[in-house]
Amino acid sequence: MHRTDIANPAYFHKVVDCQWACPAHTPVPEYIRLIAQGRYSDAYMINWVSNVFPGVLGRTCDRPCEPACRRGRVEENNGEHPEPVAICRLKRVAADMKDDVTGRMPKLAPKNGKRVACIGAGPASLTVARDLAPLGYDVTVFDGEAKAGGFIRTQIPRFRLPEEVIDEETGYILNLGVHFRNNQRVESMKSLMSQGYDAIFVGCGAPRGRNLEIPGRTEAALHIHIGIDWLASVSFGHVKTIGKRVIVLGGGNTAMDCCRSARRLGGTDVKVGSEGYPPELSTLVEGVTPLNDATGRKLKFLRRIPFDPMTNSTTWGLRAYQDSPTASSWGGQNVFDVYTKSEGTGLDGTKYRDWN
Ligand code: SF4
Numbered sequence: 001m002h003r004t005d006i007a008n009p010a011y012f013h014k015v016v017d018c019q020w021a022c023p024a025h026t027p028v029p030e031y032i033r034l035i036a037q038g039r040y041s042d043a044y045m046i047n048w049v050s051n052v053f054p055g056v057l058g059r060t061c062d063r064p065c066e067p068a069c070r071r072g073r074v075e076e077n078n079g080e081h082p083e084p085v086a087i088c089r090l091k092r093v094a095a096d097m098k099d100d101v102t103g104r105m106p107k108l109a110p111k112n113g114k115r116v117a118c119i120g121a122g123p124a125s126l127t128v129a130r131d132l133a134p135l136g137y138d139v140t141v142f143d144g145e146a147k148a149g150g151f152i153r154t155q156i157p158r159f160r161l162p163e164e165v166i167d168e169e170t171g172y173i174l175n176l177g178v179h180f181r182n183n184q185r186v187e188s189m190k191s192l193m194s195q196g197y198d199a200i201f202v203g204c205g206a207p208r209g210r211n212l213e214i215p216g217r218t219e220a221a222l223h224i225h226i227g228i229d230w231l232a233s234v235s236f237g238h239v240k241t242i243g244k245r246v247i248v249l250g251g252g253n254t255a256m257d258c259c260r261s262a263r264r265l266g267g268t269d270v271k272v273g274s275e276g277y278p279p280e281l282s283t284l285v286e287g288v289t290p291l292n293d294a295t296g297r298k299l300k301f302l303r304r305i306p307f308d309p310m311t312n313s314t315t316w317g318l319r320a321y322q323d324s325p326t327a328s329s330w331g332g333q334n335v336f337d338v339y340t341k342s343e344g345t346g347l348d349g350t351k352y353r354d355w356n
Helices: 009-015 017-021 028-036 040-051 054-060 070-076 087-097 123-135 163-174 189-193 227-235 253-264 291-295
Strands: 115-119 138-142 179-181 199-202 245-249 269-273 288-290 299-306 316-322 337-340
Touching: 017 028, 028 040, 028 087, 040 054, 040 087, 054 087, 054 163, 115 123, 123 138, 123 163, 123 199, 189 199, 227 253, 245 253, 253 269
Parallel strands: 115 138, 115 199, 138 179, 245 269, 269 288, 316 337
Antiparallel strands: 299 316
């Protein structure tokens, strides 16, 4: 048998579940121990090395580390509601309680003569810049917006992530001698490549939401928004109000941010429905009701299915799978159509059919 090689990170990855579950393999136990000792700056820097944006992630991470946390399994034996350690929020504690850490940022090695261009100033490009600039690379980051951050800045509502946190953490990276070409959208790779860069990193992300081509979509276009675009419009101040009755489709962070933003912009009747119906999500947002509760009907799923199975149409629509074949819409929102468990004709003449 070989001795355990504790210098090998893979050893910790295998035995420390939360660290293994974290996409950045953040050494969770280490930084939480430091927080327990009141060493917030040390805890912050441990995080910074791993995940680059601890203040941002401490507020917004999906935290896959927490379902993996052993504490949840220990408490499962002791009670009905096992809870993991609040790993994500502890990251925020470190970020908020730390001292000035500017002096702890990496020292820059002498320039090595290599030039690197990063397209986009979101987390991917900034991470590349953070890792390469201290090694002596001459890094230039291009972005079409005025400030760095990408999706961090444009798609996450301010009430969840204050702008000063973004400024601070993008600033740590840009201050490593990184050239930031703001308001410069890269339109031609050929032109960029002709500028003599040794490497180009394309970190422009995929800032596109998913559209739904369903009956009424075109006619009601002014009242139907794609989540991430709408959030960006709110973030930039182009959108300041919304109608009182709002339906949000989706169950992820974007949907929840849309719910919260809609509530703040004047929505008094905000309902949410999602594929797969995870009911716990809709309880996260105060004042937002899940579609099934609001209607009293047993909504099982919202799924995208072939719009017209009778004609094998390839258009995709949104329909619901319900126990009862008698409903054709929720709350008067005719963008929905109902698909039921059994074949039949609804009260309004809609043909229903089992999608299986
Ligand atoms: S909160 Fe996110 S970044 Fe932090 S340890 Fe968990 S998964 Fe990793």
